Amino acid sequence: MTNDGPPRDGFRVSGDAADGSLEALRERNRIRVIDALRRSGTATRSELAGMTGLSRTTVATLVADLQAAGLVVEPGGDDAATRSGSRGRPPALLRLDPSAGAALGVDFGHTHVRVALADLSSTLLAEATARVEVDHEADRALDTAAALVAQVLESAGVDRARVVGVGMGLPGPYDRGRRVVNSSTILPGWVGRDPADELGRRIDVQVEVDNDANLGALGELVFGAGRGVANAVYVKMSTGIGAGLILCGAVHRGATGIAGELGHVQVQPDGIVCNCGGRGCLQTVAAVPTLLAAARAAHGPDLTLPGLIELVEAGDFGARRIVGEAGRAVGRVLADLCNHVNPEAIIVGGDLSAVGEPLLAGIREAVDRHALPGAAEAVEVKAAVLGERAEVLGALALVIADTERLRSAGLASLAGAV
Numbered sequence: 001m002t003n004d005g006p007p008r009d010g011f012r013v014s015g016d017a018a019d020g021s022l023e024a025l026r027e028r029n030r031i032r033v034i035d036a037l038r039r040s041g042t043a044t045r046s047e048l049a050g051m052t053g054l055s056r057t058t059v060a061t062l063v064a065d066l067q068a069a070g071l072v073v074e075p076g077g078d079d080a081a082t083r084s085g086s087r088g089r090p091p092a093l094l095r096l097d098p099s100a101g102a103a104l105g106v107d108f109g110h111t112h113v114r115v116a117l118a119d120l121s122s123t124l125l126a127e128a129t130a131r132v133e134v135d136h137e138a139d140r141a142l143d144t145a146a147a148l149v150a151q152v153l154e155s156a157g158v159d160r161a162r163v164v165g166v167g168m169g170l171p172g173p174y175d176r177g178r179r180v181v182n183s184s185t186i187l188p189g190w191v192g193r194d195p196a197d198e199l200g201r202r203i204d205v206q207v208e209v210d211n212d213a214n215l216g217a218l219g220e221l222v223f224g225a226g227r228g229v230a231n232a233v234y235v236k237m238s239t240g241i242g243a244g245l246i247l248c249g250a251v252h253r254g255a256t257g258i259a260g261e262l263g264h265v266q267v268q269p270d271g272i273v274c275n276c277g278g279r280g281c282l283q284t285v286a287a288v289p290t291l292l293a294a295a296r297a298a299h300g301p302d303l304t305l306p307g308l309i310e311l312v313e314a315g316d317f318g319a320r321r322i323v324g325e326a327g328r329a330v331g332r333v334l335a336d337l338c339n340h341v342n343p344e345a346i347i348v349g350g351d352l353s354a355v356g357e358p359l360l361a362g363i364r365e366a367v368d369r370h371a372l373p374g375a376a377e378a379v380e381v382k383a384a385v386l387g388e389r390a391e392v393l394g395a396l397a398l399v400i401a402d403t404e405r406l407r408s409a410g411l412a413s414l415a416g417a418v
């Protein structure tokens with residue numbers, strides 16, 4: 001690739017850099033610096049060298065490129081003095097320029113929609129949530145999401161034109177290749193529609209869609225319990241049960257977006273029929289509605305999930321048994337998954353994860369009993385740390401970690417240099 005136009009947006013294009021492979025390498029290295037700043041918030045040049053494995057000289061050059069492009073700033077810093085390496089001054093802290101762009105995350109659960117707005121350094125600027133019936137009423141859910149988007153943009157004072165993209169999560173299998181919901185029964189109101197297009201038209205910003213458990217996995221990987229983990233299973237235990245697989249540091253979605261549909265693994269061949277059409281799925285045994293139905297027999301028809309969690313915390317024997325058995329049922333399926341993919345961590349999220357110990361202990365027990373000893377020993381079972389915000393933070397990460405998108409928006413100047 002050649003560069004025959006003039007250098008743009010402050011990037012000095014040397015004779016060397018006109019060589020495509022060299023410039024591609026430099027661009028990859030710029031992205032590494034941006035990724036490191038995104039993870040750390042702020043860092044000095046030498047910290048960036050440590051985080052990226054690049055030399056300090058290389059980092060200094062890349063940072064100068066990024067500063068010239070307006071993507072990296074030194075809050076309160078004096079560029080000229082710090083860049084010349086004057087002694088006696090504390091090393092300058094760098095960060096991504098918040099004004100370089102913003103990202104939106106939109107998370108649809110089965111009964112809620114949550115919206116978050118962040119700058120490109122992943123600092124949250126505003127959040128909003130509403131309860132809405134999502135599975136059957138796609139239009140109302142999408143309209144509600146669009147209204148929440150307008151609300152967060154206004155409350156943070158961010159212009160819509162500065163939003164580089166929207167990450168959107170749906171609580172069902174989604175085929176990113178064909179851009180369709182990949183089940184006619186789990187999200188019946190969404191069948192035959194392109195969710196990215198539906199929301200994109202309403203809010204006039206490009207939308208990227210993924211399954212909610214995949215986004216929860218991504219959220220925990222980038223911001224939470226999965227940081228530094230290369231192979232992990234994030235299990236979302238809520239109204240449904242789903243899993244996001246992190247393999248070799250990336251979300252694994254499979255051929256048509258079905259990967260991680262843990263809730264629809266059959267565990268009772270003679271069990272009840274599931275919303276997927278199957279019989280005896282894990283979800284019919286261990287998801288929140290089933291646990292509540294069991295606990296209501298003893299505690300009345302008005303018992304809610306927070307009520308069940310209170311009972312568990314108070315040591316109620318029956319409530320602890322119900323939750324422990326759910327953990328063992330999920331753990332039994334996870335044990336096989338441990339044999340298949342040998343993860344380092346099982347991260348348990350979703351509404352039910354707030355019950356803590358009896359659930360985690362049930363999962364641990366079943367994994368130890370049913371996985372190969374080597375696989376069981378390798379895996380840590382732990383609670384997610386982002387709680388109900390894991391999915392929406394993952395939706396933000398989907399946009400912010402998408403370097404192609406950044407290149408075509410806030411990082412247009414990077415593309416110009418190639």
Ligand SMILES: [Zn+2]
Pocket residue numbers: 263264265274275276277278279281283
């Ligand atoms: Zn099912």
